[in-house]
Amino acid sequence: MKNNRKTLPEPKLPQRRFINILAEEVAKTLVERLPGLIPHPKNKNRNSKKKIRGLTEKNPIFLDTSAIIDGRIFDVIALGVFTGTFVVLESILLELKHIADSQDMVKRVRGRKGLDLLESLKKGRGNRVIVLPDTENIKNREVDEKLINAARNHKGRVITCDYNLEKKAAISGVLAINVNTLANSLKITAVPGEALHIGILHKGKEITQGVGYLDDGTMLVVENASEDLGHTVDVVVSRIIQTTAGRILFAKKI
Numbered sequence: 001m002k003n004n005r006k007t008l009p010e011p012k013l014p015q016r017r018f019i020n021i022l023a024e025e026v027a028k029t030l031v032e033r034l035p036g037l038i039p040h041p042k043n044k045n046r047n048s049k050k051k052i053r054g055l056t057e058k059n060p061i062f063l064d065t066s067a068i069i070d071g072r073i074f075d076v077i078a079l080g081v082f083t084g085t086f087v088v089l090e091s092i093l094l095e096l097k098h099i100a101d102s103q104d105m106v107k108r109v110r111g112r113k114g115l116d117l118l119e120s121l122k123k124g125r126g127n128r129v130i131v132l133p134d135t136e137n138i139k140n141r142e143v144d145e146k147l148i149n150a151a152r153n154h155k156g157r158v159i160t161c162d163y164n165l166e167k168k169a170a171i172s173g174v175l176a177i178n179v180n181t182l183a184n185s186l187k188i189t190a191v192p193g194e195a196l197h198i199g200i201l202h203k204g205k206e207i208t209q210g211v212g213y214l215d216d217g218t219m220l221v222v223e224n225a226s227e228d229l230g231h232t233v234d235v236v237v238s239r240i241i242q243t244t245a246g247r248i249l250f251a252k253k254i
Contacts, residue, residue: 060085060130062151064160065095065143068114073159073179074121082159085128086121089150091143093131148172184246187216194237195254196220200228220249228253 063086067073076082096118099111122129134146141149144165151158151174158169158176169176190196200210203226210225210233222228222235235251 058084058155060087060154060156062087062089062147062156062158063092063118064147064158064162064165065092065099065114066161066165067159067179068092068096068118069099069110070161070179071110071113071117072183074117076179076182077121077127083127085130087130087132087150087154087156088118089143089146090131090133091146095143144168148174187218187247188214190214190218190237190240190249192237192239196235196237196251197232198222198235198251199232200225200230202229214249218247218249220251222251222253225253 061082061084063073068088073082077086096111096114099107100115102108102111118129121127132150144162147158147165148169150156151169152172156174158165158174159179160166160169160176161179163178163180166176166178166181196214198212198214198220200212200222202211203209204211204221208224208226210222210228212220212222214220220235220237222233223238225233225235234254236254237249237251239250241248241250
């Protein structure tokens with residue numbers, strides 16, 4: 001039998017180009033309008049990575065026990081100075097719980113306050129709090145070592161009030177921000193010869209000295225001001241001493 005079907009003529013070159021262009025445009029439109037129907041390989045890899053590592057955010061901030069129980073860092077976070085993902089290691093959370101259950105009343109209050117502040121941070125908007133479990137290969141290490149190791153592996157920063165931890169982190173190539181250093185950096189800067197108006201609150205180490213404080217808590221020792229307790233006097237700064245606890249100003253009455 002003869003085949004009566006007619007074979008369609010093959011499109012000419014200009015027609016084929018037009019069909020190809022039209023097909024590409026249709027495909028682009030589908031991808032833009034229906035992205036959920038077409039899996040994206042990059043997104044798939046990203047999700048897999050997140051499940052494996054548990055933490056893929058850039059520059060996470062690791063909170064140390066000392067910074068949490070100190071509490072001041074949460075006020076700084078509330079101002080928006082630090083934002084993003086905050087990480088608490090499982091071992092640090094356990095350390096906080098032990099402090100909160102301590103027989104020492106001061107430690108117990110600080111531990112419970114730290115847990116409450118963490119909970120408030122977790123419930124707040126704009127930031128994320130993650131509890132990161134300890135990995136098998138570091139479970140038997142010290143808490144400081146675990147913290148530095150985790151921050152280095154996840155390319156994060158550490159916030160602490162511990163001077164020794166700050167130095168250990170620096171040696172390991174991890175940026176550690178000491179809350180005490182931050183607080184001292186924000187204190188009022190005074191220079192010798194500057195005049196101040198200060199209230200004398202108590203006597204100094206020497207009998208003739210009177211002591212007052214600036215608004216930021218900086219101690220100011222005034223010579224020959226022991227008899228001015230409870231009064232406000234005009235003074236001029238004579239010298240400044242830098243200590244590990246901060247700056248101390250010395251002044252003379254005008």
